[in-house]
Amino acid sequence: MDIQTRLGRWRLILGQESQSRFGQMGGEEPTGEMDLMDQALAAIYNRVESGGFGNRAGQARGAGNGPSNPQISRWLGDVRSLFDKDLVTVIQGDAMSRCGLKQLLFEPELLENLEPDVNLAATILLLKDQIPKRSKESVRAFIQKIVEEINKLLEQDIRRVVTAAINRRRHSPIPSAAALDYKLTISRNLKHYHKELGTIVPEHFYFFDRTSTTAANKWKVILDIDQSGSMGESVIYSSIMSCILASMSSLSTHVVAFDTSIVDLTEKCDDPVDLLFGFQLGGGTNIDRSVAYCQELIENPAKTLFFLISDLEEGGNRAALLRRLEEMKESGVTVICLLALADGGRPYYDTQMAQKIAGIGIPCFACNPQMLPRLLELAFRGQDLSGMKKEFEKIT
Numbered sequence: 234m235d236i237q238t239r240l241g242r243w244r245l246i247l248g249q250e251s252q253s254r255f256g257q258m259g260g261e262e263p264t265g266e267m268d269l270m271d272q273a274l275a276a277i278y279n280r281v282e283s284g285g286f287g288n289r290a291g292q293a294r295g296a297g298n299g300p301s302n303p304q305i306s307r308w309l310g311d312v313r314s315l316f317d318k319d320l321v322t323v324i325q326g327d328a329m330s331r332c333g334l335k336q337l338l339f340e341p342e343l344l345e346n347l348e349p350d351v352n353l354a355a356t357i358l359l360l361k362d363q364i365p366k367r368s369k370e371s372v373r374a375f376i377q378k379i380v381e382e383i384n385k386l387l388e389q390d391i392r393r394v395v396t397a398a399i400n401r402r403r404h405s406p407i408p409s410a411a412a413l414d415y416k417l418t419i420s421r422n423l424k425h426y427h428k429e430l431g432t433i434v435p436e437h438f439y440f441f442d443r444t445s446t447t448a449a450n451k452w453k454v455i456l457d458i459d460q461s462g463s464m465g466e467s468v469i470y471s472s473i474m475s476c477i478l479a480s481m482s483s484l485s486t487h488v489v490a491f492d493t494s495i496v497d498l499t500e501k502c503d504d505p506v507d508l509l510f511g512f513q514l515g516g517g518t519n520i521d522r523s524v525a526y527c528q529e530l531i532e533n534p535a536k537t538l539f540f541l542i543s544d545l546e547e548g549g550n551r552a553a554l555l556r557r558l559e560e561m562k563e564s565g566v567t568v569i570c571l572l573a574l575a576d577g578g579r580p581y582y583d584t585q586m587a588q589k590i591a592g593i594g595i596p597c598f599a600c601n602p603q604m605l606p607r608l609l610e611l612a613f614r615g616q617d618l619s620g621m622k623k624e625f626e627k628i629t
Contacts, residue, residue, distance in 0.1 A: 384477070
């Protein structure tokens with residue numbers, strides 16, 4: 234990278250006020266695309282006299298409560314064309330927080346120009362009761378874009394995991410490449426080593442027994458999802474995972490949302506957007522009461538996978554919650570705690586409570602969404618999750 238390019242990038246970072254100093258170092262005035270980038274960034278990061286909608290010196294924060302400004306729509310379009318997608322989401326978020334644009338978030342022309350982003354979707358869910366009628370379809374379309382992106386990320390792997398779930402304690406005469414027991418097949422066929430070919434030629438293959446999907450043996454997955462205000466991103470990922478699981482006939486899926494009250498959202502699992510709008514982000518937290526409700530849904534503990542998805546900021550009886558989770562685990566239920574994600578994937582949770590839950594043998598994971606299929610795979614196989622420290626960020 235040459236010196237002019239370096240100076241140009243630093244000039245964009247430090248803004249118009251730094252131009253005179255960069256000029257003394259031989260830096261040139263931004264031109265062409267660099268000038269457009271400079272104007273787009275100045276709109277929110279500089280206190281400019283013209284060409285932007287950032288705060289001027291001495292003015293109060295905020296963009297006012299008037300109708301949408303076409304200038305903002307043009308700015309959003311410029312940002313999307315000038316910067317990489319990852320930078321666009323950062324700039325959009327800063328515009329919302331620095332320039333008081335939240336009250337304009339539901340303007341249809343703005344939503345059409347916004348880059349789909351989980352943080353913005355979480356903000357919309359927090360403010361969904363304020364959505365004006367004229368914007369409801371635009372908001373739904375915006376949320377649908379995010380749902381589709383996350384579906385692309387998770388659906389194929391989750392379906393593969395569920396359909397390939399196998400019982401590694403039993404074998405079956407029914408051949409299946411996905412269920413081949415490589416270790417037993419090789420060990421039993423070592424005597425059939427072919428010297429000329431330099432390989433084993435098996436005379437018999439051994440296959441694990443696939444998990445039966447009859448009603449008696451069908452897995453039940455219960456997702457108990459905290460809907461307190463800090464759970465925005467986690468709620469989005471959890472609801473989409475819930476809908477993917479609920480669409481599989483080989484599973485029975487229940488979705489429960491809670492704060493200080495409890496709502497069963499299982500019937501909304503046909504549509505992830507409807508499910509998302511069924512959450513009421515905000516309010517207090519009573520995890521113990523919700524876990525008690527979920528216990529009533531358990532019929533076959535050995536075939537039940539229970540996810541508690543929460544920041545663990547318990548406002549109810551903490552000791553009772555620990556006892557209830559321990560009872561559930563000892564009954565044979567596979568219990569997993571997924572910790573809240575915030576700020577683009579940063580774990581957010583009550584550390585002390587997470588350590589106590591981990592102390593009774595229940596794994597607490599702060600893992601990114603891409604790791605969820607792997608976590609499901611291990612759980613369905615009945616593997617010990619305590620040794621997965623290398624794959625997941627785990628509280629021990």
